[in-house]
Each structure stands twice: as C-alpha cells, then as structure tokens.
Amino acid sequence: MQVNPQSYSPLTKLIVTYSDTGFSGIHPDDTLMNELEELMEKNEQFFCLADFIQIQIKYTSKRSSKMIGIEPADVTPYHFFEATHPDDIERHSLGRTKLFKLAHQLFIAEKGHALLSSNLKLRNPAGGYSEILFQCFLFYSASPYKTVYLLEVHTNIDWFKFTKNKYHIYVGDDLFYFRYPDEELLKVGHELSDREFEILKLIESGLSSEKIAEKLFLSVHTINTHRSNMLAKTGKANVPDLIYEYRKRGLL
Secondary structure, three states, rough: OOOOOOOOOHHHHHHHHHHHOOOOOOOOHHHHHHHHHHHHHHHHHEEEEOOOOOOEEOOOOOOOHHOOOOOOOHOOOHEEEEHHHHHHHHHHHHHHHHHHHHHHHHHHHOOOEEEEEEEEEEEEEOOOOEEEEEEEEEEEEEEOEEEEEEEEEEEEEEOOOOOOOOOOOEOOOOOHHHHHHHHHHHOOOOOOOOHHHHHHHHHHOOOOOHHHHHHOOOOOOHHHHHHHHHHHHHHOHHHHHHHHHHOOOOOO
C-alpha cells in the first residue's frame, strides 16, 4: 500500500466514514485503518479520536506505544499532561483551557470546527523528552447524538530546532494549518521575546509598569521601552488590544 506521507486525506476519510456511528465499530485491521497506521509510521505520528464533551477516547492508533510508551487501549488524557516537561506545563494548561472553550463554543453553536495547534516536550519511552506537535481538530456532530469530537494528531518534530523559548501556536478555523508540519507551519507563533512576553503576562495580571519594574528588578524606563517594542512588533495600537489578540490566539 502506497501512502503519501504529506497527505492528511486518510484522516479526513476516517471522519467521513465513522462520524455518523459515533466512531464505534472501528476495526484496527480494516483497509482504512491499515492505511492510517502506515501513514503514522512514515510520519512518526499517532492520533487519538475522542468525544470531547463526554471526555471519552474512542480510538488511539498503534504508535502511541513507540512515542509515549503507552499502549493504545490504555491512553487517557491524564497521560499527556503527566508526561509533559515541567517547562511546558503552563503552556499545556493554557492550551487545554483554550481547547475546552473552543469545544463549548462549537457545542452551543451546534455547528462548525476549530483547530488548536502547538508543540510540547513529552517524555518518551527511553525516559528523555521529544518535541511533539499537537494538532487538535475539533468538530461538531449531531449524529448519532449531539457532541464535539476531537481528532488529535501527534507528530515527532525533533528535527525542527526552535530558537530559545519560541514555540508554534495556531488557534482558528483555517484548515490550511491542519497538515503535515513543515518549517513554514512550525514558525507560526508569537512575535515577542521571552522578556516581552513575561512583561505582557504581568500587565494582563493587573500590574503597573512601576510594580513590574520592582518585581523584575528593572527600571520603569526599561519596562516602558519593552511595552513600546511589543506594540511595534505586533502592529497593535495599545497593550489592551495586544492582550485581547493573544487571548484569542490562546497565548494568554
């Protein structure tokens, strides 16, 4: 069987084939699932399908054992959080919160889809950590009952070297970003330096420039310079607009 490793069309076919049955009756050895497992093997990926509203995993592909050391039948949402590198726990928590908000919006609207995509370091079976891209595709379904499903594709991206403390993030409904990752995709993220992002989070928490300067042992002039640089980099007129944009993108 020949599978184009750059194509996600077998994943689309999986949704079309099984969504009306609530993703029940999936046989791991049928033709489509064999095609998907071949795709996952070539791409160093595995995927999970879940009923997000009921928080129930419906199916996990075989390579979970190779990538996170958990057999498919044993994978739970807890495993992903527990295996996250301590440096990425805060981002993981922010991502999960944003994912719940997106799912809730789809469920209330009773239509649509959304995508949240980001990278996290996960513990691998060897005891080290691998850089994993999480592509979380949410979609509403009214059959066989009303719910929101999650198709989550995990890709090993150790080959891509992020600059210090930079990471990929996309939140939206453009399915152009739901594809096999390349450098262009992985460079989508926030524009701020580590210090600027730290200051933005402190502003969001309600601290003034004076209080931030005191907390970070910097001058007020330095804090205000960082504020100006943030706006110049992002093209925003003011910091509240920047905070709103970053919240919408799942960065805060």
